[in-house]
Amino acid sequence: MAELPVTFIQVTDITRITPRMARVTFEADHLDDSVGRSPDQQLKLCFPRAGQRLPVLPEQNDDAASWYQAFLAIPEDERPWMRSFTLRRRVPGTRTVEIDFVLHGDTGPATGWAGSARPGDRLGMVGPSAVYARPVSLTDSIAAADWLLLAGDETALPAIGTLLEALPKEARALVYIEVADHTEQQSFETAGDVTVHWLYRDGTPPGRSEVLPDAVRGAEFPPGRPFAWxxxxxGAVRALRRHLVNDRGLDKGSIDFSGYWRFKLTQDDAPTSEDMAEAQERLAEFQAAADDHS
Known part of the structure; x- marks a missing residue:
């Protein structure tokens, strides 16, 4: 099992980039050189419990599985809340990282923390690591396709930003992004040939809108072989994937998919039967990809 980097990070700046998204800048105690060198790097943030200045974390060791077992052994009332994020940017040559937080107005530990965060506040950061990475480079998969399809809601915006900014000159991408309304639009720098479609829920609650699946179903795709992210x-991700496989004829290996969140459920809730089936399928695909490139 790959090593799982663990460090503490401290807030140095907070910027509200849209009404419902905050970009928090952190200084890490230590940071591997590989962090920030590729797009869509996944990590975990650990939020302290009430009354704690720092989250309680096991010391880093050389085995991710044993570290996580030690994490689970922390008494529940002391164990940090752990949530998944995408690294938005690492400032080159520094230990400074930027992470975007969706402010969705509920009392969850991540959005609650981000709504009141101040410079000097500290969190734990686990990763980025090969533990969370695809067995085949995402960049290589994109480069092997004729064009790229990106589709997601506002929680996918940090990853979409890193993917677009990493596109080489003349690479083609078709992008569909669902957000609350027009005030949530962002701009991205890219060398690629990119068409972005912003889709607005306009009052429909997140997780209940069909605007994203409907837009992709009705889209006219460019010619050639796509790679879909x-x-x-x-639920929306599953619907999109079914459409691409069953109606568009895409090979499952040409689709990278992640259910970042679940309607009315948190990461602390038990997985549903659909979650378990999806996890088993992802595991089988990852293993097949690893075998093909071993």
Whole structure:
């Protein structure tokens, strides 16, 4: 099992980039050189419990599985809340990282923390690591396709930003992004030939809108072989993937998909039967990809 980097990070700046998204800048106690060198790097943030200045974390060791077992052994009332994020940017040559937080107005530990965060506040950061990475480079998969399809909601915006900014000149991408309304639009720098479609829920609650699946179903795709990247609410991601496989004829190996969140459920809730089936399928695909490139 690959090593799982663990460090503490401290807030140095907070910027509200849209009404519902905050970009928090952190200084890490230590940071591997590989962090920030590729797009869509996944990590975990650990939030302290009430009354704690720092989250309680096991010391880093050389085995991810044993570290996580030690994490689970922390008494529940002391164990940090752990949530998944995408690294938005690492400032080159520094230990400074930027992570975007969706402010969705509920009392969850991540959005609650981000709504009141101040410079000097500290969190734990686990990863980025090969533990969370695809067995085949995402960059290589994109480069092997004729064009790229990106589709997701606002929780996918940090990853979409890194993917677009990593596109080489003349690479083609078709992008569909669901957000609350027009005030949530962002701009991205890219060398690629990119068409972005912003889709608005306009009052429909997140997780209940069909605007993203409907837009992709009705889209006219460019010619050639695409690579699809899908992320956001798990039900919408599953619907998009079924459409691409069953109606568009895409090979499952040409689709990278992640259910970042689940309607009315948190990461602390038990997985549903659909979650378990999806996890088993992802595991089988990852193993097949690893075998093909071993």
């Amino acid at each position: 899908l992320a956001g609410e798990a």
